[in-house]
Amino acid sequence: MTLEAIEVPLLVGLGAALVVWTALASAEATLAEARAITRTPEGARRLGRLFYELHRHPRGLLISLTIGRELALAAAAVLAAAIGYRRLGLEGGVAALACVIVVLLVLRGFAAGAASRRVASGDGTLSSTAAWLLLPLGSLAALEKGVGRRLAHVFLGESPSGDNIFAPEELAMLEEGQDELAASERALVAKAVRIDERTVRHVLTPRRDIISVPLDIAPDDLLRVIRESGCSRIPVYRGERDDVVGILYVRDLIGHPLAPASIEPLLRQPYVVSAEKPIVELFREFRTRKVHFALVLDEYGSLTGLVTMEDLLEELVGEIRDEFDEDEVPPFERRGPHTFVVSGRVAVHDFNVRLKLHIPESGTGATIAGVVMDRLGRVPDPGETIAMDGCTLTVEALDGSAIDRLRVDLWPSSSSL
Numbered sequence: 001m002t003l004e005a006i007e008v009p010l011l012v013g014l015g016a017a018l019v020v021w022t023a024l025a026s027a028e029a030t031l032a033e034a035r036a037i038t039r040t041p042e043g044a045r046r047l048g049r050l051f052y053e054l055h056r057h058p059r060g061l062l063i064s065l066t067i068g069r070e071l072a073l074a075a076a077a078v079l080a081a082a083i084g085y086r087r088l089g090l091e092g093g094v095a096a097l098a099c100v101i102v103v104l105l106v107l108r109g110f111a112a113g114a115a116s117r118r119v120a121s122g123d124g125t126l127s128s129t130a131a132w133l134l135l136p137l138g139s140l141a142a143l144e145k146g147v148g149r150r151l152a153h154v155f156l157g158e159s160p161s162g163d164n165i166f167a168p169e170e171l172a173m174l175e176e177g178q179d180e181l182a183a184s185e186r187a188l189v190a191k192a193v194r195i196d197e198r199t200v201r202h203v204l205t206p207r208r209d210i211i212s213v214p215l216d217i218a219p220d221d222l223l224r225v226i227r228e229s230g231c232s233r234i235p236v237y238r239g240e241r242d243d244v245v246g247i248l249y250v251r252d253l254i255g256h257p258l259a260p261a262s263i264e265p266l267l268r269q270p271y272v273v274s275a276e277k278p279i280v281e282l283f284r285e286f287r288t289r290k291v292h293f294a295l296v297l298d299e300y301g302s303l304t305g306l307v308t309m310e311d312l313l314e315e316l317v318g319e320i321r322d323e324f325d326e327d328e329v330p331p332f333e334r335r336g337p338h339t340f341v342v343s344g345r346v347a348v349h350d351f352n353v354r355l356k357l358h359i360p361e362s363g364t365g366a367t368i369a370g371v372v373m374d375r376l377g378r379v380p381d382p383g384e385t386i387a388m389d390g391c392t393l394t395v396e397a398l399d400g401s402a403i404d405r406l407r408v409d410l411w412p413s414s415s416s417l
Helices: 003-037 040-047 049-056 060-088 090-118 128-144 147-156 169-177 183-197 221-231 279-289 309-317 346-357 370-374
Strands: 233-237 243-247 273-275 294-299 302-307 333-337 339-343 385-388 389-397 404-409
Touching: 183 279, 221 233, 279 309, 302 309, 339 385, 346 370, 370 385, 370 389, 370 404
Parallel strands: 273 294
Antiparallel strands: 233 243, 294 302, 333 339, 339 404, 385 389, 389 404
C-alpha cells in the first residue's frame, strides 16, 4: 500500500472528527441557549420535543455532549499526529497535534460566544443542526442516574448528589457572554449568582434600629411615630421589646377610631424566621405566604432584627429609596490614597469586594463591625485599632455599644486601589 493510499483514510477520519467535534461544541453552546429560551412559553413551544428533552434530562445531555466532544478531540489529535509523523517525522507529529488543538479551541470559543450573544440580544434562533443533534443524545441521559452521576463528578467536578441553583452550562454561558453586558448588568448577574450563599443575617435590620411601639401606646404618640417614621408596618410589643405580640399595618387604622388600648384587635400575627435562613428560601416564602415582613429570632428566642421584601430586593439591585428615606452617610468614604471611612454595617463580602481584601467572616460577624467585635471580644473604645489582613481598622465612632464608623488604612503593599 502506497503512502498516499494510507493517508487518504487518515485525512478523511481527521475531517470527520473535526466536524463531529465542532457539531458537539455547537450543540453544547446551544444547550445553554436553549435552556434560556425555554424559560418562556413561546420559546418552549418553538423548541417542542427539544424542550421536553432539555427538561427531562438536562444533566444527562450535558454529560453525553462532554463525553462525545472529548472522544472526538482524542480521535482528531491521534489522526493529526499520525499524518504529521508520516510526513515530517516526530516533530511534524507534535506540530500537527498542536495545530489541531488550537483550531478546536478557537472553534469552541466561537460557538459558545455566538450562542451567548444570541441570548443577550434576545434572538431565540437556534442552529437547527446543533439543536436537533441533542435529541439522539438525549436517549443517553439514562446514564444520569448511577454511572452518569459519577461521570459528571469526573468530567465536570460536580458532586454526585449536588444540585446547584445554576447549571454548569448556564454559568459558562454567562462567562462567555459577559462582554455583551453593561457594567450594571454584570454586577446584577454577579449578585444573582452569589445570592444563594447569603442568609437573613446578611440583610436584616438589627434590633436596635427597629421602630416599634408598646401595646398600650397613647393614640397621639402612635400617630406621631407613624408620621415621623414613615413606616407602613410597625411591631408592637408588651412589656419588653423582645415580647412582640403582633404587627400593626398602618393601613388597618384607616376608618378605625383610635382610643387607648384599641390597637390590639388590629394586630397581625408576626412571621418569624431564623437568622441563618437562606434569603432565596425566604423570598419564596414571602411570595407563597403573601407577606413582606418577618421578625428574626436567635436560638434563644430573642429578637435579633427584622427583614423585609425590600431588604431582599436590595441584595440584588442595591439601595431602594423612597420619599421617607433621609439622606444617609455613604457606606464608603475615601479620605486619601489608601484611607477610607466605612460604615460598621457594611457586609464583610461588600467590604472585601470594594477594597480588594480577603477578610473572612467570623462567628456572628456578617458585618465589618461584627468582625471587629468578634476579634476583640468586647466593645471597643473610640480610637482603638486592630490589624487585619491587608489593612488597619480604627474605631472612629460608636452608636451606643455598636461600632458606627471605622477608618480603614490599607497597607500599600497589598492595595491596588
